[in-house]
Amino acid sequence: MRSRRVRDQQRLAAGQVSSPRELEQLEHEVGTLERRISALEDVELEVMEALETAQSALDQLHREMADLASQLGKRESTRDDAVTELDSQAREALAERNRLVSELPETLLTAYERVRSQTGGIAAAALRQRRCEGCRLELTAADIADIAAAPADEVLRCPECNRILVRTAESGV
Numbered sequence: 001m002r003s004r005r006v007r008d009q010q011r012l013a014a015g016q017v018s019s020p021r022e023l024e025q026l027e028h029e030v031g032t033l034e035r036r037i038s039a040l041e042d043v044e045l046e047v048m049e050a051l052e053t054a055q056s057a058l059d060q061l062h063r064e065m066a067d068l069a070s071q072l073g074k075r076e077s078t079r080d081d082a083v084t085e086l087d088s089q090a091r092e093a094l095a096e097r098n099r100l101v102s103e104l105p106e107t108l109l110t111a112y113e114r115v116r117s118q119t120g121g122i123a124a125a126a127l128r129q130r131r132c133e134g135c136r137l138e139l140t141a142a143d144i145a146d147i148a149a150a151p152a153d154e155v156l157r158c159p160e161c162n163r164i165l166v167r168t169a170e171s172g173v
């Protein structure tokens with residue numbers, strides 16, 4: 001449109017158009033071209049402003065992304081440290097368990113492992129206030145009487161959940 005306007009204006013300036021009708025048409029065309037060019041320039045300006053806004057939003061998102069990536073990196077590092085620490089604790093706990101296992105009588109160990117597989121984890125529970133801490137149930141008076149009469153080295157079982165019951169000073173026996 002701009003080059004056409006230039007061409008039209010050059011034709012007018014050069015006096016190439018002699019017919020009044022053609023001259024009027026050409027001037028009209030130049031006027032139309034100028035209005036359309038001006039309207040398109042307004043649109044161009046709006047587009048440039050929108051582009052600027054979008055670019056600024058994009059820059060902001062890039063900054064946020066970089067910030068999140070940095071936070072993620074720190075958290076991953078914290079997590080990795082925690083995993084390393086837990087691994088170390090697990091190794092120590094396992095070593096301690098192995099040491100304790102080596103000191104236990106074979107029969108007790110066999111019973112313990114059997115109950116452990118049956119209960120899905122906890123095979124021994126404290127007897128506290130007449131209650132088995134494995135299944136949380138209170139033992140009957142008759143069960144408590146049996147336990148009170150049992151020798152100190154006898155391996156006791158919870159009558160409800162079959163876990164090995166460990167007597168303590170707080171057993172209530």
Ligand SMILES: [Zn+2]
Nearest residue numbers: 132135158161
């Ligand atoms: Zn129990």
